[in-house]
Amino acid sequence: MQTLDNEDSRAVETPESTSNSRAIFWTPAWRSLGWSFEATEEEGAPLLGGNIRFKDFSGQLLGAHIAHAGLIVLWAGAMTLFELSHFDPSLPMYEQNLILLPHLATLGIGIDASGQVIDTYPYYVIGMLHLISSAVLGAGGIYHAVLGPKKLAPKGFGYDWEDGNKMTTILGIHLVLLGLGAALLVIKAIALGGIYDPLIEKVRLVQPNLDPARIFGYLFGLSPNGWTITGITSVDNLEDVIGGHVWVSLLCIVGGLFHIISKPMTWAKKVLIWSGEAYLSYSLGALAMVGFIVAVFVSANEIVYPSIFYGPIGSDYVRVSLASVHAGLGFLALVGHLWHASRAQAATRGVSYGTFSEFMAKNITAN
Numbered sequence: 001m002q003t004l005d006n007e008d009s010r011a012v013e014t015p016e017s018t019s020n021s022r023a024i025f026w027t028p029a030w031r032s033l034g035w036s037f038e039a040t041e042e043e044g045a046p047l048l049g050g051n052i053r054f055k056d057f058s059g060q061l062l063g064a065h066i067a068h069a070g071l072i073v074l075w076a077g078a079m080t081l082f083e084l085s086h087f088d089p090s091l092p093m094y095e096q097n098l099i100l101l102p103h104l105a106t107l108g109i110g111i112d113a114s115g116q117v118i119d120t121y122p123y124y125v126i127g128m129l130h131l132i133s134s135a136v137l138g139a140g141g142i143y144h145a146v147l148g149p150k151k152l153a154p155k156g157f158g159y160d161w162e163d164g165n166k167m168t169t170i171l172g173i174h175l176v177l178l179g180l181g182a183a184l185l186v187i188k189a190i191a192l193g194g195i196y197d198p199l200i201e202k203v204r205l206v207q208p209n210l211d212p213a214r215i216f217g218y219l220f221g222l223s224p225n226g227w228t229i230t231g232i233t234s235v236d237n238l239e240d241v242i243g244g245h246v247w248v249s250l251l252c253i254v255g256g257l258f259h260i261i262s263k264p265m266t267w268a269k270k271v272l273i274w275s276g277e278a279y280l281s282y283s284l285g286a287l288a289m290v291g292f293i294v295a296v297f298v299s300a301n302e303i304v305y306p307s308i309f310y311g312p313i314g315s316d317y318v319r320v321s322l323a324s325v326h327a328g329l330g331f332l333a334l335v336g337h338l339w340h341a342s343r344a345q346a347a348t349r350g351v352s353y354g355t356f357s358e359f360m361a362k363n364i365t366a367n
Contacts, residue, residue, distance in 0.1 A: 052340070055276030057150040058158050067141025070134045076100065077130025084124060089117045094311030094318050102309035102318075107188060108195045108203040115196055115203070115308050162274045164264035172259030179252030182245045189242045197238050198306035208243035215244050233296045236303055273344050281341035284333045291330020298323040 054061040083098045093102045101123060105111050110122045152158035159166045186208065189195045194205040209215070214224075221227045223234035235241055264272075272278070298305055298319055311317030 052277060052280060055161070055280075058152045059149045060145050062152065062157070063141050063143065063145025063148065065141075066137055066144060070137030070141055073130050073137060074134035077127045077132075077134060080104075080123060080127035080130065084120060084127065087117075087120065087123075089120070092311070093309045094307075094315075097318050097321070099318055099322060102305075105309050106196050106304075106306060107185075108193050111196065111203065113202045113204075115201060115306075161276045161279070164269060164274060167274065167279070168259045168262065168264055172256040172261075175252045175256030175259065177256075179249045179256060182249035182252065186242055186245050186249060189238070189245075195238065196306060196308075198302055198308065199237065201308070206238045206242045208246050209237075209239040210243050210246060212247070214240065215247050218244070230296060230300060233293065233301050235301065238303060241303060273348060275344055275347060277340050277347065278344035281337050281339075281344055284337035284340060288330045288334035288337055291326045291333055295323045295327040295330060298326065 054064055080100045083096075083101050086096065087093075087098065087101060088096060093105065104123055104126065105115070105117065109126075110117055110119050112118045154160070159170065161167070189206040190208065191205070194203050196203050197206075217223075218232040218235060218240070221229060221231050221234075223230075224236065224240075225234075228234045232244070235244070298310070300313060302313060305319070307313065310319050310322075313319065
């Protein structure tokens with residue numbers, strides 16, 4: 001029989017200790033998904049705050065951005081290897097519900113001139129490179145979010161949201177990087193083996209069409225076959241697709257350099273809201289637009305999304321899923337844009353709210 005002293009010496013698990021032990025795991029897990037448990041002056045109730053919690057901590061915000069990039073790259077690499085492990089070259093890709101391997105095949109990777117998969121090793125290499133890159137990004141994200149300084153030095157990568165000069169410089173850097181990304185596709189299409197052309201059903205080098213009237217006409221619905229409501233998604237040849245990327249690359253790089261060396265114009269200082277929440281709303285608005293455009297491209301365009309890889313238009317294959325996912329993400333980004341834009345505008349009036357209920361209550365009261 002155990003003595004009373006022995007019984008007392010054993011650790012007694014109380015409800016409070018049980019709660020604390022659970023919090024050690026679940027609290028960081030929920031916080032990693034953006035859930036905030038603490039009420040603050042700005043956030044009157046726990047909610048999905050996301051990265052806006054770090055708007056005053058440039059170092060931690062950088063860590064969150066790098067970590068997000070790592071998650072995206074991790075998904076791309078892991079999903080590529082997963083699809084490769086189930087891939088059957090004897091069956092069409094769209095019948096196997098693949099979404100990443102068709103994209104690589106469209107770029108002319110791993111296929112012969114007729115579009116048949118002849119070598120899956122490049123897919124394996126690409127998947128592994130993404131996994132390795134995700135590890136590097138993840139380590140960088142953890143360092144800046146946990147171990148590094150909460151705020152970066154102003155002389156380096158630190159910033160003040162109201163510092164227009166620094167904000168336009170950051171915008172310029174992002175634009176240059178986007179321009180270089182578009183340029184990589186152009187180089188692949190015109191010099192590094194070409195890409196798959198569904199019109200002639202083979203891989204070929206592309207000579208881009210740089211006619212500005214033709215390329216920018218798509219933005220106003222002016223397609224080669226007349227006006228159409230589908231706008232840029234009506235493009236029906238690779239020359240225009242690659243020509244459009246040439247213009248995108250040039251505009252992004254030139255625009256980025258302009259923003260890096262220039263200061264905000266007077267009208268921009270007056271019209272735009274210079275705060276972290278406002279910048280987040282601008283970014284989400286752009287993501288929403290891209291999500292909707294891609295959804296239409298997937299649904300209606302066979303040049304960018306060839307039927308040999310994605311299935312015929314209107315068929316119940318992977319096109320439907322891809323379009324639905326992009327449209328859904330675009331809608332979520334649009335809702336986020338409207339939410340954060342309304343909060344940013346309210347902040348300029350000295351009003352803050354953390355939930356939609358607070359937003360409705362304060363606006364009804366104000367009116």
